[in-house]
Amino acid sequence: MSSALPEQLADADFLAFTLKHPEFYPASSFVLNNGTQCEIWDTGVICFTPVRYGNNDIVLSSGVHGNETAPIEICAALTKDILQEKLQLTERVLFLFGNPAAMNAGVREITDNMNRFFSGAHQIDAAVLATAAFENQAQQLGLSFEKLRCARLEQYVSRFYQVMPTGRQRALYDLHTAIRGSKFEKFAVYPYLHDKPWSEQQFSLWGSCGVNTFLLMQTPATTFSYYGAQSHNAHAFTLELGKARPFGENDHSRFAEVAVLLRQLISGEVINTKAFVETDFQLFEVYRSINKQTEAFELCFAANIENFTQFPIGTVLARDQGIEYKVDQPGEALIFPNAKVAIGQRAMLMVKPVSVAGRTA
Ligand SMILES: [Zn+2]
Incomplete structure (x- = not known):
């Protein structure tokens, strides 16, 4: 059967496509031969809905910091396999490449650190966002691209979760790498849950791919993961998976377990997890x-x-x-x-x- 991909995505490289249109791309959609609905909502934003899907609505976000390339490359590989029908999804998935302009420039951010402007900290009114024309919107509104992007990403995440009936499992995994090395190479920031219990299932899930260190936050934040947890009741984490290096210079053997886990999560493969035992983990809280x-x-x-x-x-x-x-x-x-x-x-x-x-x- 011939490819169902639109001409501009003929190579199934959604990352390259994103980087060619770093600030904006008009919405479009198409259907793969296996029936998977593919909706591009904006540059770097693609929503996949397989014909049959389970109870999980999963957001995989990378590149909120533009120079944290390993997770971007992992997600680019996943989207490519989905678009080429090598990977059959069993869950709805929204992929977000956060800051394409910064990715092109090889920097963490152009003007503003995106992970400080979620949960409304961008201060962009939804009504203003709705009325301004989409193209060149940052210039029109006199805002940094990053603040605008945060406001837009919030809208996409809301749309992704809210078109479905309530009662489904929501996840938002915001994938990063750190500026520096770490005593614990992989760790997760677990956003403040307002005294709701921490999820043993999520500890076990991430522990299965070597994320054994968790920083448990005790206050609200303006990060993407806090936004996902607080605004949408999603299992949400900022996942720090290693050290930031330029595109093409990552040692993917260091990220292999995480890449496999993400693939299993969205394609219904069995994931081998251990029951949660606190002593298997390094748990920290913020002191100051x-x-x-x-x-x-x-x-x-x-x-x-x-x-x-x-x-x-x-x-x-x-x-x-x-x-x-x-x-x-x-x-x-x-x-x-x-x-x-x-x-x-x-x-x-x-x-x-x-x-x-x-x-x-
Ligand atoms: Zn980061």
Whole structure:
């Protein structure tokens, strides 16, 4: 049978197609020979609905930070196999390539860090978004592409979940790689659940592919994963899968287990998971966030320090104008240090070990 793909996607390379149209692409749809409905909602946004689908509505997001290429390449391979009908879906899936313009530039962001502008932090009114013409919208509205993109992605995620009846299982996996190495190569940020229990099934699922370290958040955030959990009651995580490298330079053997898990999740293959036992995991909670307050802010450790590095009590971690930040908790570890953030933003997060006993379901 001849390919059902439209001419501009004849090579089934949805990532290349996305990067050719980094800011905008008009909606279009087509049906594969195996009956899978494919809807392009915008650049980097493709919704797949197989003829028969299960109870899961799964959002796979990559490239919210443009230079975190390994997950982008994993999702590009999955979309290609779906479009070439080598991979038969058993669930509805929405793939999102977050920031195509930044991907083209090989940078984390052009203007704004997208993972700080979800849950309405973009401050773009839905009515304004609806009335402005789609093309060149960022310029029309005087906004960064990234803020506009966050507002748009929220609309697509809402559409994806809300066209279905309630009572289905929702997941939003936002796939990243970190700027630096990590004591634990793969880890997940579990967004604040407002005192709802943490999911043992999700711990086990991610543990099965080597994500054994979880950072359990205790406050609302403007990340994509918090948005998915809070606004849509999805099982949502920010998954940090390794170190960020340029396109084509990733060692995919380090990501193989994750790639296999994602493939199994969307194609109905059996996933071998172990029952949840807390001691199989490294669980942390945030102890404090250290924000950059002035241009004088400096970090007091080697630039190549790994995430989850622990220090003795009393160690000076950072200095800002008139302030010195010292370790004051046993087991206190740092993650995401970045002195180059804007004034007022988080320059590092300090975490400490935690137990979830009695707080899982
Ligand atoms: Zn990232």
